[in-house]
Amino acid sequence: xxxxKFEKLWLVAALALIVGFxxxxxxxxxxxxxxxVDEEGGTVDAEAIQNNEYGSQPNFKExxxxxxGQNEYDVYVVSQQFLFKPGTTSPITLPAGSTVTFYITSAxxxxxxxVAGTNVNAMAVPGQVAQITVQFDETGQYGIVCNEYCGAGHxxxxxxxxxxxxxxYEGGQ
Amino acid sequence: MAFVDDYPDAAQIVRLNFGVSFLMxxxxxxxxxxxxxxxxNVFRGFxxxxxxxxxxxxxxxxxxLFFTIFFLTGLxxxxxxxxxxxxxxxSSFTWTWFLMMAFGALFTGVAILGGLVPAIPFKANVxxxxxxxxxxxxxxxxxxxxxxxxxxxxxxxxxRSFFQWRSENSGERIPLQTFMxxxxxxxxxxxxxxxxxxxxxxxxPWSLGIIxxxxxxxTRTLFWFFGHPVVYFWLMPAYxxxxxxxxxxxxxxxxxxxxxxVVFILFLILSTPVGFHHQYMDPGIPEGFKFLAMxxxxxxxxxxxxTAFTVVASIEHGARQRGGKGRLGWMRAxxxxxxxxxxxxxxGLMFAAGGFSGMVNAGLNLNYLVHNTLWVPGHFHxxxxxxxxxxxxxxxxxxxxxxxxxxxxxxxxxxxxxxVWFLGMTLMSNAMHRAGLAGVPRRTAEPQYQxxxxxxxxxxxxxxxxxxAVGGTLLFLGAVLFLAVVVGTMMAERxxxxxxxxxxxxxxxxxxxxxxxxxxxxxxxxxxxxxLVVLAYGPPIVSFLSNGVFAPGSPPIPV
Numbered sequence: 245x246x247x248x249k250f251e252k253l254w255l256v257a258a259l260a261l262i263v264g265f266x267x268x269x270x271x272x273x274x275x276x277x278x279x280x281v282d283e284e285g286g287t288v289d290a291e292a293i294q295n296n297e298y299g300s301q302p303n304f305k306e307x308x309x310x311x312x313g314q315n316e317y318d319v320y321v322v323s324q325q326f327l328f329k330p331g332t333t334s335p336i337t338l339p340a341g342s343t344v345t346f347y348i349t350s351a352x353x354x355x356x357x358x359v360a361g362t363n364v365n366a367m368a369v370p371g372q373v374a375q376i377t378v379q380f381d382e383t384g385q386y387g388i389v390c391n392e393y394c395g396a397g398h399x400x401x402x403x404x405x406x407x408x409x410x411x412x413y414e415g416g417q
Numbered sequence: 418m419a420f421v422d423d424y425p426d427a428a429q430i431v432r433l434n435f436g437v438s439f440l441m442x443x444x445x446x447x448x449x450x451x452x453x454x455x456x457x458n459v460f461r462g463f464x465x466x467x468x469x470x471x472x473x474x475x476x477x478x479x480x481x482l483f484f485t486i487f488f489l490t491g492l493x494x495x496x497x498x499x500x501x502x503x504x505x506x507x508s509s510f511t512w513t514w515f516l517m518m519a520f521g522a523l524f525t526g527v528a529i530l531g532g533l534v535p536a537i538p539f540k541a542n543v544x545x546x547x548x549x550x551x552x553x554x555x556x557x558x559x560x561x562x563x564x565x566x567x568x569x570x571x572x573x574x575x576x577r578s579f580f581q582w583r584s585e586n587s588g589e590r591i592p593l594q595t596f597m598x599x600x601x602x603x604x605x606x607x608x609x610x611x612x613x614x615x616x617x618x619x620x621x622p623w624s625l626g627i628i629x630x631x632x633x634x635x636t637r638t639l640f641w642f643f644g645h646p647v648v649y650f651w652l653m654p655a656y657x658x659x660x661x662x663x664x665x666x667x668x669x670x671x672x673x674x675x676x677x678x679v680v681f682i683l684f685l686i687l688s689t690p691v692g693f694h695h696q697y698m699d700p701g702i703p704e705g706f707k708f709l710a711m712x713x714x715x716x717x718x719x720x721x722x723x724t725a726f727t728v729v730a731s732i733e734h735g736a737r738q739r740g741g742k743g744r745l746g747w748m749r750a751x752x753x754x755x756x757x758x759x760x761x762x763x764x765g766l767m768f769a770a771g772g773f774s775g776m777v778n779a780g781l782n783l784n785y786l787v788h789n790t791l792w793v794p795g796h797f798h799x800x801x802x803x804x805x806x807x808x809x810x811x812x813x814x815x816x817x818x819x820x821x822x823x824x825x826x827x828x829x830x831x832x833x834x835x836x837v838w839f840l841g842m843t844l845m846s847n848a849m850h851r852a853g854l855a856g857v858p859r860r861t862a863e864p865q866y867q868x869x870x871x872x873x874x875x876x877x878x879x880x881x882x883x884x885x886a887v888g889g890t891l892l893f894l895g896a897v898l899f900l901a902v903v904v905g906t907m908m909a910e911r912x913x914x915x916x917x918x919x920x921x922x923x924x925x926x927x928x929x930x931x932x933x934x935x936x937x938x939x940x941x942x943x944x945x946x947x948x949l950v951v952l953a954y955g956p957p958i959v960s961f962l963s964n965g966v967f968a969p970g971s972p973p974i975p976v
């Protein structure tokens with residue numbers, strides 16, 4: 245099989261590009277340590293979440309903010325048609341400089357949990373817990389939008405995260 | 418002699434498939450412009466924001482599944498008959514698959530339109546991806562299943578022609594067009610296993626109340642098992658055109674037949690074990706499998722990059738045959754006023770841009786920034802929405818006279834149409850990409866929130882909205898111009914003047930005999946494809962099933 249000289253060069257360049265891409269992604273995961281959503285959060289019983297029976301679930305807690313260390317917090321979020329609990333009726337408040345692990349699940353259909361304009365982005369799948377750890381360095385307000393279609397009121401589903409200075413922080417919610 | 422004179426029955430089937438395809442294009446394009454104006458808040462008088470999701474479901478299903486795949490079944494029927502030089506073997510079999518596809522599409526389409534027409538007692542506002550636990554009316558799933566089986570039988574019809582041809586031509590290489598059809602269909606059989614199991618084992622019985630719960634993550638995974646390779650099912654007919662017809666339109670011949678075959682084999686092997694790249698953000702899937710899907714996806718760039726070389730080289734060869742000179746000056750010698758050439762070439766150019774945004778999507782960690790934002794539809798409107806759609810429209814200008822025996826009507830409209838589409842897509846797609854980077858979500862009737870203003874978008878919110886609205890309107894105009902040419906040609910009388918086109922395709926500069934014969938042995942390539950799929954999907958699916966086939970389960974939630 246005869247391959248033209250330019251075609252060979254092109255083939256080599258294409259393969260180099262591909263290997264280069266895989267290398268950068270690998271570096272991002274292994275070197276920089278960009279964390280990914282995976283199976284770590286475990287599973288829950290979707291119907292128990294629907295019925296607010298959080299106590300019965302080993303992988304989940306009553307929705308809210310829990311301090312777990314000096315500057316470390318866990319936030320349990322339930323997504324449901326068409327709100328984030330917590331997040332929608334009252335903002336999720338966190339101190340600046342904290343490391344926050346979100347545990348996100350759904351009480352009904354699949355939702356999205358996207359902190360707009362950042363790389364905080366996870367799917368809320370009934371029966372699964374999405375676990376994602378985030379560093380909040382700067383104070384300010386961040387919007388949460390549901391980025392997966394979830395029914396007729398999907399476009400109204402939003403919430404917010406309030407990051408306040410350490411000195412003003414008075415516990416979560 | 419035109420194709421319609423040599424093979425009148427096949428020409429009729431091609432016309433019918435194209436007819437359904439273009440009807441779907443019209444409805445889908447109309448729904449598209451309604452959405453573009455609604456979500457940018459330019460005009461919200463057509464529909465309510467709840468009905469937006471019905472329109473969005475219709476736009477996705479009618480265009481991504483029905484416009485594209487009815488076009489594919491028409492084009493491939495032509496390609497197999499044309500390249501094997503023999504009619505389809507059984508017209509009753511051919512009619513069976515066509516009618517199954519048509520009725521399946523009708524059932525699903527009616528279920529979707531139930532969201533707009535109160536007289537229809539069905540609803541299916543579940544979008545093109547129909548993720549459980551959102552539930553559509555059972556007729557939506559049943560229609561999809563019937564349609565899908567129709568596509569399988571269409572493939573069987575083409576394989577049957579091939580085997581008959583083979584029994585009479587035992588030593589010969591498979592003609593290139595038939596080779597491409599076979600590679601594409603083998604990929605399709607493998608890929609559609611996922612969605613067939615999803616619908617027949619899970620969603621249809623669940624929507625009928627026969628089973629009470631399904632596992633949303635498992636059904637979603639089965640969807641994407643199919644949902645990425647379907648992308649190549651849209652693209653491979655475009656590649657078929659770019660490799661086998663476009664060089665002729667440019668005035669030359671295909672550069673390399675063996676490379677074209679290698680490209681289609683790579684698609685067969687790599688298209689399916691990549692679906693997890695749509696689920697990078699999903700819980701419940703170990704990182705390793707996401708990583709494997711990522712590397713497979715990156716290797717899928719290879720056939721497209723090889724295509725870029727071969728197609729451009731073939732076009733350049735054509736231009737030089739036409740007297741083109743200079744390092745880049747040869748481009749001026751190309752027939753830019755021939756709508757079939759201009760459309761297919763502009764589509765290929767735009768596919769290059771779509772390929773670059775696709776590389777970003779494929780990047781496991783970059784994807785966190787763009788997942789489910791407007792970036793993603795910005796990307797696939799360049800690929801399926803232009804690389805496939807504009808190629809299909811363009812090649813219709815060339816094929817329609819051959820399957821009707823009529824000269825193309827409104828040639829002037831046809832000549833400007835590809836440029837209208839290209840301009841509209843340039844405006845709409847660049848704005849969608851930029852908006853996505855600022856976090857504007859996709860699939861939303863009103864992306865206007867209290868807590869986010871997306872002001873970080875380059876160019877500003879008002880500017881990107883206006884580009885989407887104007888671009889979407891131009892695209893709708895492009896679809897209408899195309900349909901005017903098609904309907905005008907169909908209605909015209911035969912025999913007025915000589916056809917300006919014919920289906921004779923000259924052999925490639927480097928012919929099939931330059932390649933090893935194993936290339937034509939699909940058993941080898943299919944076996945490799947199956948092994949890769951088992952490696953990519955076997956362990957995660959086994960782990961999903963380990964806690965029960967229907968658990969963790971969710972009851973249906975009608976939307």
